[in-house]
Amino acid sequence: MDFERADALNQAVRLLSLRHRARAAALLAPLGLHPGQEALLLELSRSGPMIQAQLSEALGCEPPSVTIMTRKLEATGHIRRAPAPSDKRASVVELTESGEALAGQVKLLWCALAEETVAGLPAETVAELPGILTAMTGNVDTRRPRRSRER
Amino acid sequence: MDFERADALNQAVRLLSLRHRARAAALLAPLGLHPGQEALLLELSRSGPMIQAQLSEALGCEPPSVTIMTRKLEATGHIRRAPAPSDKRASVVELTESGEALAGQVKLLWCALAEETVAGLPAETVAELPGILTAMTGNVDTRRPRRSRER
């Protein structure tokens, strides 16, 4: 691929990251959330209580990041951490009532953000977008170097 | 749009951002660069010497970020800052010789990264990807609230 095209693509990804995150930040600010935290709440809302290692996996970020984020969300009262009964190392984290309420708010914003993001694009394109983006993500994902032969 | 679809889309964007950036970081590390810095070098390589405000505009990040990044790239000797002759407030920044060499290296990596990113996608999709991503970026861009009437 020539540099022009490559640059256009890489830069497009970078700018989309920046602006999409900035827009999310603007929408989440009234709820007192910073971008990234909503993903944690949504994941807990989707899958129920889970251990930090699982959160790290689901969110696609490293354990130290999860430690910090959970600490802050615990401080603001949206999640709760308790020692896991079966493993003295682990701590299971779950939504509090206020956290569940907040997750509900986030879901509304999330729909608005998605619609805003793909406004004006042909419906067909919108339909295949998640698949395309996920494929691209998989192409550059270095988090699971093993496991490439999975069935 | 229902929450399922919206969530799939927003999450896909978030994960692509994380992984694409992480992959870029891994490629740039051998050059001693952190992700984000390559954009500054490439912009200078594209457009020649320019003022920090223009860099801020081109990179899509805020002036304080540019201040820090230029300071670090100056410390590593890849760029040079000089007072602007026509405006005592401004400082024009340009690549040094080592900066130009580094930009050349980055261009090679950039092509590799782009190819890696779109591997396996149909050529047609790849062709329209930059346009799609740029359109999405424009949809959520809150940086230019003015200028909306530019057809």
Add this chain to the structure above:
DNA sequence: CGGATAATGTTATGCGCATAACCAACCTGT
């Protein structure tokens, strides 16, 4: 068994990004 290895979580540190507050220099307009 018991010792090596793996997995969970934390602290420390650093980078890119953001906002808010501020100074200095450059326009304006009346």
Add this chain to the structure above:
DNA sequence: ACAGGTTGGTTATGCGCATAACATTATCCG
């Protein structure tokens, strides 16, 4: 010509992310 607003840049602070180094607990195996 000068008061007031605008623009260019910096500092301070905070967040999400990363890696490296570490302590603790689980697990595997000879």
